Every structure is written in structure tokens, then in C-alpha cells.
Amino acid sequence: MEGSHWVKWIKTTFFLCCFFLFPTVFYFLSSISVHRPVSFINSGNAPNSTFRLRWWIPSVSGDGTPPLALTLPSPPRFIPKKAMSSVERDLARARAAIRRAVSQKGNASSSSTPVTGDEYLNVYRNPAAFFRSYSEMKKRFRVYVYEEGEAPLVHDGPCKNIYTTEGRFIQDLDMMRTIRTRDPSLAHAFFLPFSVSMMVKFIYVPDSHDHSPLHRFISDYLHVVSSNHPFWNRSAGADHFMLSCHDWGPYVSRANSELYNKSIRALCNANTSEGFNPRKDVSIPEIHLLTGEIPVEIRSPPPPNTHRPFLAFFAGGLHGPIRPFLLQQWQDRDPDLRVYQYLPKNSNMSYHSFMHKSKFCLCPSGWEVASPRVVEAIYTECIPVIISEGYVLPFSDVLKWDEFSLTVSVADVPRLKELLSRVTDEEMERLRGGLRAVRRHFVFNQPAKSFDVFHMILHSVWLRRLNVKLP
Ligand SMILES: *[C@@H]1O[C@H](CO)[C@@H](O)[C@H](O)[C@H]1NC(C)=O
Numbered sequence: 001m002e003g004s005h006w007v008k009w010i011k012t013t014f015f016l017c018c019f020f021l022f023p024t025v026f027y028f029l030s031s032i033s034v035h036r037p038v039s040f041i042n043s044g045n046a047p048n049s050t051f052r053l054r055w056w057i058p059s060v061s062g063d064g065t066p067p068l069a070l071t072l073p074s075p076p077r078f079i080p081k082k083a084m085s086s087v088e089r090d091l092a093r094a095r096a097a098i099r100r101a102v103s104q105k106g107n108a109s110s111s112s113t114p115v116t117g118d119e120y121l122n123v124y125r126n127p128a129a130f131f132r133s134y135s136e137m138k139k140r141f142r143v144y145v146y147e148e149g150e151a152p153l154v155h156d157g158p159c160k161n162i163y164t165t166e167g168r169f170i171q172d173l174d175m176m177r178t179i180r181t182r183d184p185s186l187a188h189a190f191f192l193p194f195s196v197s198m199m200v201k202f203i204y205v206p207d208s209h210d211h212s213p214l215h216r217f218i219s220d221y222l223h224v225v226s227s228n229h230p231f232w233n234r235s236a237g238a239d240h241f242m243l244s245c246h247d248w249g250p251y252v253s254r255a256n257s258e259l260y261n262k263s264i265r266a267l268c269n270a271n272t273s274e275g276f277n278p279r280k281d282v283s284i285p286e287i288h289l290l291t292g293e294i295p296v297e298i299r300s301p302p303p304p305n306t307h308r309p310f311l312a313f314f315a316g317g318l319h320g321p322i323r324p325f326l327l328q329q330w331q332d333r334d335p336d337l338r339v340y341q342y343l344p345k346n347s348n349m350s351y352h353s354f355m356h357k358s359k360f361c362l363c364p365s366g367w368e369v370a371s372p373r374v375v376e377a378i379y380t381e382c383i384p385v386i387i388s389e390g391y392v393l394p395f396s397d398v399l400k401w402d403e404f405s406l407t408v409s410v411a412d413v414p415r416l417k418e419l420l421s422r423v424t425d426e427e428m429e430r431l432r433g434g435l436r437a438v439r440r441h442f443v444f445n446q447p448a449k450s451f452d453v454f455h456m457i458l459h460s461v462w463l464r465r466l467n468v469k470l471p
């Protein structure tokens with residue numbers, strides 16, 4: 001009798017432990033582990049080995065408190081998992097996966113990265129972090145596209161001019177079957193599908209210098225969206241994004257202070273002097289597709305040993321402050337530096353054949369910091385020379401631009417020839433290898449393909465939404 005009493009006691013205790021004590025302890029431990037301290041040191045050989053996470057505190061109330069806590073001095077030690085929505089839990093899992101990838105194989109020679117040769121990895125700041133983050137994006141990221149509004153100002157955009165990136169992204173996302181979700185409760189980000197370029201075309205009065213119709217449109221649009229749905233107010237716009245390639249994108253987004261200060265703005269005109277904030281905004285490349293497709297001349301990569309008799313090439317209008325200086329210094333000065341406002345009339349060479357025949361392609365800013373030249377230089381493997389001020393280069397949170405381009409300050413323009421002549425053949429070969437590797441990240445496909453420009457833009461938005469700066 002005594003014996004069976006003990007057995008019963010042990011059984012009961014065991015039962016209690018299994019069903020109450022262990023799960024509770026496990027629950028608390030796992031809650032804490034999700035909210036571990038913000039930084040840790042990875043063992044990889046990335047240049048800056050501090051992996052920084054910034055904390056996103058989901059705002060549950062609509063009281064307008066800024067939800068994007070960019071740098072909390074110390075993260076909350078304990079938040080019960082229950083307080084997190086499934087969407088936030090997804091993001092926490094993705095952050096943890098990226099963190100693991102960085103600490104385990106923060107090492108470029110990791111085996112699971114889908115690449116063909118080691119040289120290709122040089123173009124990434126941290127290949128393990130990027131490929132993990134990208135695959136987490138493909139697996140988890142869901143974007144809700146507001147259905148409000150009609151073409152041409154919303155759900156449409158230019159696809160056959162220098163603002164093609166805007167139209168193509170808006171249309172491609174509208175057509176996406178995988179990343180786009182119709183169920184906003186599953187969405188990690190909300191897209192505002194209006195087109196600034198279309199507003200300029202249809203509601204701006206030419207030469208009026210009056211942006212107010214555009215401001216009104218955006219204010220009204222946000223009013224509609226924030227009254228019809230709870231999502232904008234919930235985060236003060238912080239999990240929302242807009243995209244514009246038009247020069248005026250940055251100004252027009254001032255129409256709403258939350259859009260400007262809190263939302264993710266994906267912009268071609270990524271000029272830090274015009275309020276571009278690299279921590280929350282996304283720089284996107286300007287791609288000029290006059291016919292909607294890449295011109296035949298630059299569609300396929302040039303053969304490896306293309307003869308490039310000219311040192312450098314530029315042709316373009318005297319827009320903005322930098323180009324007049326460049327032309328004043330170099331137009332008709334030196335046969336090695338082909339610097340023109342207009343292509344020479346007596347030459348049978350096209351703009352793109354000049355790019356194919358030059359080692360370097362000069363990419364000075366015009367009216368806005370971005371230029372479609374940069375992408376055309378990438379296509380023609382003519383090493384881009386960025387001459388700009390305050391330009392945050394596209395995808396620079398994952399790509400190492402100095403592996404496939406040069407940067408020359410405006411003050412050094414008079415020394416351009418000297419600087420470019422110093423670059424050795426091996427150095428140029430390395431940079432061209434980088435250009436071949438990044439080409440896929442700057443190409444639009446129909447339909448969109450993995451790692452193309454559409455997915456790279458989405459990935460940049462994903463990183464902002466994760467609130468993570470990759471090492
Ligand atoms: C890494 O980044 C942090 C934050 O930007 C900076 O303070 C630190 O100096 C950097 N370390 C190196 C080695 O560059």
C-alpha cells in the first residue's frame with residue numbers, strides 16, 4: 001500500500017512538471033531569448049563585425065506614439081510572446097535566422113550560398129547575411145497593396161522612360177502572386193501604389209511650379225487609406241512604403257509628415273541633402289527603358305576581351321551643378337576622355353557603343369543624384385565613376401560599390417585623368433568581374449526573377465521593416 005502511494009505521488013508530480021512547470025519555464029526562456037541584447041560580435045571576417053539590431057516596438061494603440069524605436073539604449077528585457085502579433089513573431093524569427101547565419105558562417109567560404117565562384121561574393125558586404133536575409137524574405141515577407149485609387153495616378157506608372165523603375169515596380173507588385181497578400185492581417189508591409197510621375201503628367205500644370213495639386217492628391221489618398229483601414233494609424237505609417245523615381249518624389253512626400261518622417265520611401269532621388277534618410281528610406285536605381293525593354297545593343301553582356309580604346313566617356317545635358325564643371329574641365333581637352341554635351345556629329349558611334357569602347361563611364365549627378373547611366377555602365381561593363389554629393393547608392397546596404405565602381409569627389413574632377421590612369425589592368429579586371437556579378441541585380445524581368453531589381457528593391461524594404469542593419 002505504502003509503495004503504490006509513492007508511485008502515485010511521483011506520477012502526479014511528474015504530470016505537473018510536464019504540463020505546467022516545464023512549459024512555463026520554457027515559455028519564459030524562449031520569450032527572453034527572442035529579445036536578446038541588441039548587438040553581438042560575429043566571428044566572420046566582415047569589415048565591421050558588430051551586428052546591430054534596432055528594435056521595433058509594435059504599437060498597439062493608435063495614440064500616435066512613434067513605433068519605430070530606432071535605437072533604444074537597452075532593449076526590453078522581457079516581453080511576453082503573447083504581446084507580439086504573428087507578423088512580429090515572423091520578423092523576430094527572420095532576425096534570429098539572419099543572426100545565426102552570420103555567427104555560424106559569417107565566413108565568405110560558407111557552402112550554402114548559391115554562387116558559382118568566390119570572386120562573385122566580393123560584391124556583397126556580408127554574403128551569409130545577405131543570402132539568409134534574402135531567403136527569409138522569399139519565405140516570409142508579405143506585402144499588402146492598397147486597392148484604393150484608380151489608374152493612371154494609382155496602380156499604374158511610366159514604363160517607357162527614365163522613370164521606368166516606378167511604373168514597373170508598381171505594376172509588377174500588383175501582379176505578384178507570391179509576395180503580395182490580399183489579407184492585410186498577414187502583411188509585414190503596406191504599399192501605397194500611387195505614382196508621382198503620373199501625377200506630374202496628369203495633374204501638374206506645366207511650368208506652374210505649383211506642386212500643390214500633387215500634395216493634395218497624396219494627402220487625400222492617405223486620408224482615404226487611414227480612414228478605411230486601421231493600419232496606417234496603428235503604426236503612424238512606419239510599416240508603409242511608397243516608391244518614386246521622379247525627381248520630385250522627395251518633395252511630394254512632404255504632403256504628409258508621417259509619410260515623410262516615418263514611412264519607408266523608396267526613391268531614385270536619394271539625396272541626403274533633400275531629406276533622404278538611409279536608415280528608413282530605400283535608394284532605388286534609375287533605369288531608362290525607352291521601349292520598355294533593354295536596348296538591343298546593351299542587352300547581352302559584352303564579350304570578355306572587348307577592346308576599350310577610350311579611357312572615359314560622358315555625354316549628357318548640362319543639368320544640375322556638377323556637369324557644367326565637368327564639361328568645362330574636360331570637353332575637347334583630351335582624346336582619351338570623351339566628354340560631350342552632344343555626341344559628335346561626324347562620328348558613326350552611338351551612345352552605347354561609346355560605353356562599350358570606354359574603360360570608365362562618368363556618372364555625374366544631373367538635376368537629381370541618380371542617373372540611368374550607372375545602370376547602363378553596369379550592363380556594358382564600363383566601370384562607373386560616380387561623381388555626386390549626398391548620393392546614397394542603390395542597395396548599398398548589401399552591395400559593396402567599391403567592388404564594381406569608383407567614386408570621385410567633385411573637387412577631384414580636374415584630376416580625373418590622373419586618377420583614372422592610375423588604375424591598373426588587374427584592378428580594372430576586378431571591377432569588371434564585380435560588374436558582371438551585380439548585373440542581375442539591376443535588370444527588370446517579365447515576370448520578375450529571383451535576385452533581379454524588383455526583388456532587390458523589395459529586399460531593401462524588407463530590411464527596413466526588419467529594422468536590421470546587415471553587417
Ligand atoms: C562598426 O560600426 C560601428 C557603428 O557604426 C562603429 O562605431 C564602429 O567604429 C565600426 N567598426 C569598425 C571596425 O569599422
Ligand SMILES: *[C@@H]1O[C@H](CO)[C@@H](O)[C@H](O)[C@H]1NC(C)=O
Nearest residue numbers: 043044045106107108109110
Ligand atoms: C571560414 O571557414 C573556413 C572553412 O570552413 C575556415 O577554414 C576558416 O577558418 C573560417 N574563417 C573564419 C574567419 O572563421
Ligand SMILES: *[C@@H]1O[C@H](CO)[C@@H](O)[C@H](O)[C@H]1NC(C)=O
Nearest residue numbers: 062226227228229230231233
Ligand atoms: C485614423 O486617424 C485619423 C486622424 O486622427 C482619423 O480621422 C481616422 O478616422 C483614423 N482611422 C481609423 C480607422 O480609426
Ligand SMILES: *[C@@H]1O[C@H](CO)[C@@H](O)[C@H](O)[C@H]1NC(C)=O
Nearest residue numbers: 253254255256257258260261
Ligand atoms: C518631420 O519631423 C520633424 C521633427 O519632428 C518636423 O520638424 C518636420 O516638420 C517633419 N517633416 C515633415 C515634412 O513633416
Ligand SMILES: *[C@@H]1O[C@H](CO)[C@@H](O)[C@H](O)[C@H]1NC(C)=O
Nearest residue numbers: 346347348349350352353354
Ligand atoms: C565607324 O566607322 C569606322 C570607319 O570609318 C569603322 O571602322 C567602325 O567600325 C564604325 N563603327 C561603327 C560602330 O559602326
Ligand SMILES: *[C@@H]1O[C@H](CO)[C@@H](O)[C@H](O)[C@H]1NC(C)=O
Nearest residue numbers: 271273274365366367368369
Ligand atoms: C541635393 O540636394 C541639395 C539640397 O537641396 C541640392 O542643393 C543639390 O543640388 C542636390 N543634388 C542633386 C544632384 O540634385
